[in-house]
Amino acid sequence: MCQLDGTKCSFLFCLGMCIAVFSVIYLRTKMPTEPRPQEPLSCRPFSSACKAFLPGMGRAVEWNRHDCExxxxILxxxxxxxxxxxxxxxxxTPLSQEEEDFPLAYIITIHKELELFVRLLRAIYTPQNVYCIHVDAKAPVEYKKAVQRIVSCFKNTxxxxxxxxxxxxxFSRLQADLNCMADLSKSKIGWRKVVNLCGQDFPLMSNxxxxxxxxxxxxxxxNMTPGVKQPVHMRYRTQLQYREIKGSHVAPSGKNMKKGPPPHNLQVYFGTAYYALTRAFVDYVLKSxxxxxxxxxSRDTFSPDEHYWVTLNHVKGAPGSQIDGGWAGNxxxxxxxxxxxxxxxxxKGHYVRDICIYGLEDLPWIIDKKSMFANKFESNTFPEALDCLEQWHRNKVLNQATVPIEPSWLLATQSKSSRKHFNSSAGA
Structure with missing residues (x-):
């Protein structure tokens, strides 16, 4: 009898232990777990050349970057x-009532450089604006998923x-902008003007x-569409026929295959592919x-985005048209x-397709231009240039804010002994 009781006790004890073990395993698989904190990466320090743009860059003062992951x-x-x-x-949070009352729309076309895109979006992002992101169809699947992940976190993006x-x-480059324009025209956000960007742009002005x-x-x-009447040396772009080799290049359709004149007896203009357009003009583009x-x-012309916007903006009667605008507009x-x-x-960096990829020594010229945006940057070749410009821009943005600053908005902080200089020098 005692032996039987001992056997029963052992069985019950083992059964209880099994239940306990399986209960723990079950709960651990069902309950959400917080991701393990990663070891902080060692952020690339600001170059000493940044001292001309960032406050308090003396020997006893250091800026500590918090943005290197x-x-x-995102992944x-x-x-x-x-x-x-x-x-x-x-x-x-909107940083001022003035900004909240004048929401902007953005069109951003991207195909590479995930980090550059996120840093650009972060620099121009405010909750009252609206952002349409066009991802090139030929971009890698992983890239598209990563962009979708960050975009899905915002209601206005x-x-x-x-x-x-x-x-x-x-022509596909022009069509990408028009696709976003059609989407933005349906937005419930009452945006006032739309600006187009590429993934290698970065703002110089605060919102x-x-x-x-x-x-x-x-x-x-x-509307802001800098440009002039098409110069003689640029007429080949619209007087000859071209065909687009999808995803590769644009080539002449044949030897000296000429186009007919533009419709409605329009005067063709040549200018920048980038703009700032009123909402009424966007409606005109989509409906006129x-x-x-x-x-x-324009479908069989060369680089049609460099004549389409500026030509339409010189049409008499087009909303916000700039009949004699020339190259005005920063x-x-x-x-x-x-x-x-x-x-x-x-x-000071290097040229790609005859456009400068900025290096650190280009920053004085960039900042002195007082333009809306600067183009172009690369993260691999000259990362210090964007590091410095980004911090300069964020300092200015926060210094102009009329609301309390959240700690998470800081891309970098000064050492404790020098933080007192931030508010008085952030816009330097």
Whole structure:
């Protein structure tokens, strides 16, 4: 009897232990777990050349960067949106009533450089604006998923409903913008003007400065499409026929295959592919027979985005048209190779397609230009240039804010002994 009782006791004890073990395993698989904190990466320090742009860069003062995990944060699937937004240092509150009353729309076309895109979006992001992101159809699947992940964390940011396989100098580049325009025209956000960007742009003006510039007497109800009547040496672009080799390049359709004249007897203009347009003008672009006919005529031209917007903006009666605008409008700070020694002192980085990829020593020229945006940057070749410019821009943005600053909005902090200098010097 005693032996039987001992056997029963042992059985019950083993059974209880098994139940306990399986209960723990069950609960651990069912209960959500917090991602393990990663070891902080050693952030690349600011170059000493930044001392001209950042406050308090003396020997006894250091800026400590907190932003060197952009891609790893986005690719961390365990990190939920609130934590992702916080750790990526996005500004989550309108910084002034003035900005809240004048929401902007953005079109951003991208195909590579995930980190650059996130840093650009972070720099221009405010919750009252709206952002349409066009991801090139030929971009890698992993890249598209990563962009979708960050975009899905914001109610006012979305992917274009149609994605083009964009070809340099091709009609597809123009179509990508038009796809986003069609989407933005349906937005419930009452945006006032739309600006287009590429993934290698970066702002020089704060959102407040952009709002004030676009509401200035010169630009309040007008479009910004810098350009002039098409020069003789550029006429080949619209007088000969071209065909787009999808995702590759644009080539002549044949030897000296000429186009007919533009529709509606329009004068063709040549200018920048970048703009700031009123909402009424966007409606005109999407609905006007003149705009439609010019678009169809432009399909077999070379780099149509460099004549389409500026030509339409010179049509008499188009909303916000700029009949005699010329190159007015500080849209972009760009160093073109053929303007070296004239408009600028040379590229301190390197040229790609005759456009300067900025190096650190280009920053004084960029900042002095007082343009809306600068183009172009690369994260691999000259990362210190964007590090420095980004911190300069964020300092200015926060210094202009009329609301309390959240700690997560800081991309870097000064050592304790020097933080007192921030508020008085942030806009330097």
């Amino acid at each position: 952009v891609e790893s944060l 961390n699937s365990d990190l939920q949106c609130p934590a992702l937004i916080r750790d990526l240092h996005f500004i989550t 979305f992917l274009s409903s149609r994605s083009e396989t964009v070809t340099y100098a091709g 407040l400065e952009l709002v004030r510039y676009m509401q200035s007497k010169e630009w309040r109800d007008r 027979p003149i705009a439609f006919d010019l678009l169809q005529w 849209i972009r700070a760009i160093k073109w190779r053929d303007q070296e020694g004239k408009a600028h002192d040379g590229c």
